[in-house]
Amino acid sequence: LNMDKDTDIKQINNNINVIIYRLLKENKLKTKYRGIYYKPTKTLFGETTISNKYLIEKKFLKDKEGNVNGYIVGAKLYNMIGLTTQVPNITDIVTNECKYHKIFYNNLRVNILKPKIAINNENYLYLQLLDIIENKDNINIEVDNFDEIIFKIIDNSNLEFEKLIKYARITKNKKAIEMLIEIAR
Structure with missing residues (x-):
């Protein structure tokens, strides 16, 4: 039973990583630092980053x-x-x-x-x-x-x-x- 939970958690983490990768590839998310992502907004001066x-x-x-x-x-x-x-x-x-x-x-x-x-x-x-x-x-x-x-x-x-x-x-x-x-x- 515990193995199923561990497997489920690993599968969920893998799914999250795939989703984040897709969003990054589509430029819907940007990387600020390793493990820190943000949704960019466009302004007159270009895209803004998270401060x-x-x-x-x-x-x-x-x-x-x-x-x-x-x-x-x-x-x-x-x-x-x-x-x-x-x-x-x-x-x-x-x-x-x-x-x-x-x-x-x-x-x-x-x-x-x-x-x-x-x-x-x-x-x-x-x-x-x-x-x-x-x-x-x-x-x-x-x-x-x-x-x-x-x-x-x-x-x-x-x-x-x-x-x-x-x-x-x-x-x-x-x-x-x-x-x-x-x-x-």
């Missing part, structure tokens, strides 16, 4: 249901929030999709990192802020009002200090705990 930003979001930042399972860290995030003018060539992402310590995807120009705790809709902003405070990559902060910017992020995102301290303790982020106590005063 790396879209692939990164779908693969590392959100799951199929739209739940958060990752977030951007490092120089890219620092640039996005105005802490540095550095524009990194590679994006660092902490994601539940990373099973090992660190993996580099050359095609997408991303490093994916394993989170200290599982990321979800409720905790990702807290964890991202703690990573900003920790600054483990020693990114040059080009502003004088770092504490004010952190406080503004906490305020604008409606983050609770108690939860920030809780997640800082869970992730053993001593630098964040010290800074949060300083900001709270």
